[in-house]
Amino acid sequence: MTKQEWKTNLRALVVGGAGFVGSHLCRRLLQSGYEEVICVDNLQTGRIANVADLLGSPHFSFFEHDIVNEWPVSGALHEIYHLACPASPVQYQKSPIHTFKTSVLGSIHLLELAKEKGARILFTSTSANLRLNSFPISPNSLISI
Numbered sequence: 001m002t003k004q005e006w007k008t009n010l011r012a013l014v015v016g017g018a019g020f021v022g023s024h025l026c027r028r029l030l031q032s033g034y035e036e037v038i039c040v041d042n043l044q045t046g047r048i049a050n051v052a053d054l055l056g057s058p059h060f061s062f063f064e065h066d067i068v069n070e071w072p073v074s075g076a077l078h079e080i081y082h083l084a085c086p087a088s089p090v091q092y093q094k095s096p097i098h099t100f101k102t103s104v105l106g107s108i109h110l111l112e113l114a115k116e117k118g119a120r121i122l123f124t125s126t127s128a129n130l131r132l133n134s135f136p137i138s139p140n141s142l143i144s145i
């Protein structure tokens with residue numbers, strides 16, 4: 001089986017998929033031959049315009065949903081990309097409790113979904129959430145590796 005044939009059976013969930021990074025990831029997965037890319041975003045900071053060109057694809061679906069609340073996915077799911085959380089301090093400080101819930105409850109919901117489906121999960125976040133900008137970071141810092 002070729003690498004391309006292997007990818008044609010994959011279903012991926014991209015949470016935070018209407019954001020800058022998420023929309024590019026959705027596009028890349030589709031270009032790589034994924035059978036289906038499911039994009040979920042609450043549109044707090046993401047924009048539907050970022051994925052507008054993908055909406056007509058039979059291999060792409062968009063759902064406006066906040067992962068603070070559980071969200072069932074029917075059928076097989078192979079990969080989950082968790083990019084849901086405002087990256088800008090200005091944005092996440094507007095609603096710090098919701099940002100916290102997204103990071104904690106949203107992550108728990110996605111980890112449970114990954115376990116249920118036997119899916120791989122990738123969690124990403126901004127270093128601003130870790131307050132890394134409050135002390136100097138060098139290329140030799142363990143945290144910057």
